[in-house]
Amino acid sequence: MKNKFLFLIMFFSVFVFSGCASITTAMWPEVEKEVVGEKTIVDEKVGYDYELKEKNKYFSVVGIPYCLEKAPVHKITKKQHRGIVFIVIETPVWGLGLADWALSYMISENSKKDEVIGYRPTGVKKECLEEKGAFPVAGSKVMIQNPDSGEVFWTTTDEKGMFSPEDVLGSYKGARPWNVFMNYKDENRYLTTVWW
């Protein structure tokens, strides 16, 4: 009785499930998703990055034009590979599942459409391709902060973009960290942290 029941299940399953994976894959609507690609581009210049460099006993502020790295956003539409479970049932009976699997895979792959719909910033700054090279930032306001007390000291860079930390922090000699910022229009830019 038990064997008969199993035989009936297997026998009917061959008819019920044969080709089901291919049919369900073909009939299923395409799935749409947006994927950020790996092949990045360097976009137009968006601003200047500022760096603090140490030379002898002086610090100098230099500006470097930077561009944003952007990654393509791909819109991928594809029929998903469906009905794997039917293949599992078909295969041990007559081996038809393998052909069904190959066909459904082919249907899925052939339906794939890849379209670039735009570019998204990756958050990484890159050197621009057209405007290159660093330049001294002259006459800029620089703030030096003691991170322990929060106290802020102000100074201004000379025509070479340089300033002497000793003139500003003379009374604070000793190895300790200092945060250096630059004031630019309506913004404060964090430059770096130095031990001085």
Add this chain to the structure above:
Amino acid sequence: MYTKAFNLFCFFVFFIVFSFSLNNVHAQDKLKFSCSAQIAEALGKDVIEILKEKKGIVFDLKIVSSDTALKRLENGFSEIAAVTLPISFEMAEKGYVAIPFCKDPIVVIGNKSAAPDSLSYEDVRSIFSGELSNWSQVGGEKMALVKIIPCEDTGAYKNFERLFMGIKPIKYDFMTYCSVTTIPGVGAMEGAVSFISHGAAVKSDKIKIFDIDKISPMNPKYKYFQVFTFVTKGRPSDSAKELIDVALSKAGQDIMKEKGMIPIIPLD
């Protein structure tokens, strides 16, 4: 036999449903940011919105206590942390960078039901050390004082203990895991009292913010402040720098001033 057949049928149904629900997931690069709950409530979420809009930076934001935020940074689970505690000299020597960017008053808050308008410094100490048990003892209605405090790992607890309590131990009726959870707790419970950052408390209309010694937290003479600090392991990455710059920019400082906070790095 029918049970077995039924089980077999259930297995197939489950398998079919499971196989249909499989989809690919694409992970994007994100700035891993651990933020103290007080800072997130007072400032962080607004600053993050500006960054998302202007720079397209995506965040993996984790809101935790200051202590946990520092530990996550130390263990490499975040690139930048915003905390309400100063870092130790040992951490600075190891190469952690601390950038204090804002001062925010720490305020005592109470349920509107029984609370007076002002408390003295000594009243606050007596309330939280358990010496006082009724609002009538500090000029309020006759109602029991219910002390709700944030847990000991939070910056709010440590700063309150340092600024108000000194060596007096804090006694409480309820303790919350997250510092900002005290706000809805105080709002909902009659006679409740707690403490929190002003920037986080100012949004709620169900609580009362007390003046201390008749000085409002918005008054420049108010003495009890906690400092909000960005911390990074080594020098900040480009995207962490962007976060710092936005917090220091005019837009960031306008948000701070609107909520009664004081920017540490002035614009001019």
